[in-house]
Amino acid sequence: MTTAASLPETSSPLYDRVVEMGGHYAGVEPDTEWFAEVKRLAVLRNATILAHNYEVPAIQDVADFVGDSLALSRIAAEVTTDTIVFCGVHFMAETAKILSPEKTVLIPDQRAGCSLADSIKAVELAEWKAEHPGAAVVSYVNTTAEIKALTDICCTSSNAVEVVESIPADREILFLPDQFLGAHVKRVTGRQNLHIWAGECHVHAGINGDELAKQALDHPDAELYVHPECGCATSALYLAGEGAVPPERVKILSTGGMLDAARATGAKEVLVATEIGMLHQLRRAAPSVDFRAVNDRASCRYMKMITPAALLRCLVEGRDEVFVDDDMAAAGRVAVERMIGIGQPGGGE
Incomplete structure (x- = not known):
């Protein structure tokens, strides 16, 4: 196996422009020269570039594959290149390493963390497990390797209900770390012995019900695509239940589910409640549809640390x-593979 240190020496005429500014790498514009350099360097390093749906459009466009974190990690395990460059946040690159331990996995900026993954520590999970001996631990795939190693089975937002329903009804479940996804699963399954960790993604939690209600009122014919991590997911269901929005127009979806729905929709307008980077892929999937962010400030600062300059530097x-x-990694791999064994995880997070 080659390591990052043993890879061929590379150089680029754009590299001298890279500067560190305000906690991220800057100084390089994503123009045609940059695009060509990234592609050339990737070939030289025998690397596959993966980009999450929440990255800036230029990073998505230069990548070999774009998708959610789990789908990308599975692609990482399948491609034949020695090196994976994961344009996403740190736990995503960890998951790729867990599923492809023989490969070199790079992240363009290792400081790109995640507020959701950081909302539970391994010591906290160990203490929680001790309080509920015998409980099954179900962890959202958006967690660190340490948490996955203490987990019985992982889940994605698209298969969380199926994963929970696979566990015997009389067994307690510790669901973590996202409280909004947990609440959605508890509502759908009616599972009363499901305990939910009070974690959240700061971006999704910030998309609130008032904003959603106002947007729905201003765009009465629009469909609503709402990620289950959002603080407004309950509000979306309330709007449907009260008749403010026709129920068939309210869709609680993972990122992959949103893309599937976009390709199939007959709507002219869709309101989207998730991180704004997702709009780029939705617009590519259905160019004739007007996709609008419920909250156009819903931008993850960690995802946006993967800048054109950071990728070039990497x-x-x-x-x-x-x-x-x-x-x-071995323990975490078991939890992920159990999830996959229950059924295809679909659109991931």
Whole structure:
């Protein structure tokens, strides 16, 4: 296996422009020269570039594959290149390493964290498990490798209900870390012995019910695509229940589910409640539909740390490599594979 340190020396005429500014890498514009350099350097390093749906459009456009974190991690395990450059946040690159331990996994900026993944620590989960001996731990795939290693089975937003329903009805469940996804699962399954960790994604939690209600009122013919991590998911169902929006227009969907719905929709306008980077892929999937953000400020600062300059730096320097302890990776892999065994995880997060 090659490592980042042993990869061929690379250089680029754009590299001298890279500067660190305000906690992220800047100084390089995503023009045609940058695009060509990224592609050239990727070939030189025998690397596959993966980009999450929430990245800026230029990063999505230059990537070999775009999707949700789990789908990309599974692609990472399937491609034949030695190196994976994961344009996303840190836990996503960890998941790719867990599923493809023999490969070198790089992230363009290792400081790109996640407020949701950081909302529970391994010591907190261990204490919670001790309070509920015998409970099954169901962890959203948007968690760190440490948490996955303490998990019985992972889930995605599209298969969380199916995963919970696969567990015997009389067994307690500890569901983590997202409280809004947990509430959605509890509402759908009616599972009363499901305990929910009070974590959240700061971006999704900030998309509130008042904003959704106002947008729905201003755009009465629009469909609503709402991610279950959103603080407004309950409000969306309330609007449907009260008749303010026809129920068939309210769709609680993962990112992959949103793309499937976009390709099939007959609507002219869709209101989207998730991180704004998703709009780029939705517009590509259905160019004739007017996709509008419920909250146009819903931008993840961690995702946006993966700048054109950061990606160029990563490919030139072979940094930053992601490592996961072998035992931790093996335990986390079991939790992910159990999830996949229950049924295809669909659109991931």
